[in-house]
Amino acid sequence: MDTSTIVMLAAAIVALIVIYWKSPQAAGDGLSATGALIIEIIPRMIAAFTLAGLIQAVVPQEVIVRWMGHGSGAKGILIGMTLGSITPGGPMTHFPVVASLYKVGIGVGPLVAYLTAWSLFGLQRVIMWEIPFLGPKIVAVRVAVSFFFPLLAGWLCEFIWNKLHLQI
Numbered sequence: 001m002d003t004s005t006i007v008m009l010a011a012a013i014v015a016l017i018v019i020y021w022k023s024p025q026a027a028g029d030g031l032s033a034t035g036a037l038i039i040e041i042i043p044r045m046i047a048a049f050t051l052a053g054l055i056q057a058v059v060p061q062e063v064i065v066r067w068m069g070h071g072s073g074a075k076g077i078l079i080g081m082t083l084g085s086i087t088p089g090g091p092m093t094h095f096p097v098v099a100s101l102y103k104v105g106i107g108v109g110p111l112v113a114y115l116t117a118w119s120l121f122g123l124q125r126v127i128m129w130e131i132p133f134l135g136p137k138i139v140a141v142r143v144a145v146s147f148f149f150p151l152l153a154g155w156l157c158e159f160i161w162n163k164l165h166l167q168i
Helices: 005-024 024-058 063-067 074-088 091-104 108-121 124-132 134-144 151-168
Strands: none
Touching: 024 091, 063 074, 063 091, 063 124, 074 108, 074 151, 091 108, 091 151, 108 134, 124 134
């Protein structure tokens, strides 16, 4: 068990104790909501972990390394940005896939470009939420202004990563 898991478990236990101390009913309601969330999320997590495992099994590592591995440069960063922009899903379903890509050899620059583009330009979010609520003009300006962020973030992370690994 890693440190972040221990911290989250400790925080949940402390919160449960404090809430129970103030109101046992509220603690019970919170645990019921927890159960409902788990039931809702488990199928998504199973699908995400299955997809992550299949990616590791199906996509040859040499292909990932050649196109998006360390040292793939601008090509890898552009591919990461493009894939991040069109990949659907929220964090619960997305990060297992990203972790599997990292394990098979995606470079830090392309990985950061992918994550940054996914956060900024998630196509399904733009189409389903931003355009209907904000209108195409605001969305177009936002996308135009933030267009180079994934490229810059990917390049800077690759640069810093390489500097850190040369010094270690």
